[in-house]
Amino acid sequence: MKTTEVIDSYVTAVGRQLPLRRRDDVAYELRGLLADELAERARDTGREPDEAMAVELLRGYGTPAETAVRYHRPFVLVPAGDTRIFLIAVLAGGAMISIAGLSALWLPAWIGAIVVFFAGRSLIQARRPAAFAWRPRRMPDPDHASRLAGAASIAGLAALGAAYLRPSMLDPRLIYSDSFREVWRMPWLPVLLAALIVVHLVVVIRGRWTDGLRWARTLVTISAAVQIGWHVSYGDVFAQPAVDARMLPWLAAVSGALMLLAVAQLVLMWARVRPAPAVAPA
């Protein structure tokens, strides 16, 4: 291959990655400059320029894509600073699609929607940087616990426990089967509800959440979700099969909702920023 062909090949590859209105002019200039550079290298080495010399020169210049980026800052679909949140959004969406049992086709659709969202954001950011300028936000104390909300949670959990123990109060047809009344099935959910009530009671008394209390709440929530899911999969919860058939999908939904709640609690704990030194000061 002639050296001019090697240079033309490189210049063409660079030009293809530049905006239409600039590519021909930049390519024209770049071709001349590279020819000058190659001639200089030939003079320095004292030999005629050849294909190997031209390739070496151009490899030192960078790949055509790298060179094009130096000439023109391309449009970025997902800016580097957004990559982390982009990946989290993709994974969270994938997990939700999987949990909801939706078709796998929803995953590329979700990823496509996320890419379009970030690309639009990136476009606006490039044209109007002020639109995304940082603004201070008032930060509530993350450990503060509303005593009123805590008391309401306790009342709600107690009501839930009562309804669980006596479902016939809600509807006379909701009568547990003998199998479900056995000691290894029915009694354990009230134990978890009681544990959750204790957690909320401590929070109400202290007026604050702690990491330990948060973990206790989440672990109890996961245990409840698993236990309800197990009851659903085992079946035979209500005495009448028709009631069982109608209620078990609802219980499955409750189990899934509790698991999502626990995941949300874990994510919030994980995502929380606690300014602290990585190494204890001497």
Next chain:
Amino acid sequence: MDEVLARLEAELRRGTLVLAVLSGLHDERYGYELRQSLTEAGLPVEEGTLYPLLRRLEAQGLLESSWNTSGASPRRYYRLSTDGRRALKLLTETWRRQVTVLDTLLEER
């Protein structure tokens, strides 16, 4: 560590590149010619950095350019624009202040 030091040095040099380029374009020059003159002056610049920089400075209005196609190989010549001359004056003053401050800081060691 050597790589880190090399990168730090390259970053330091890169920070001065725009000033060096502007200072070399009072008279019009084409890219290769400018690179040669900077190298001869003791400031070697990678061609892959310099040529795109000329285009970017032109897009920012600091340089003007025109093609000379009369010779054997056509060349695009660059020179300072009015804004480029103002930028050169401002950057020169900033550079001199920085040098004074850094000299003071370095002498305090």
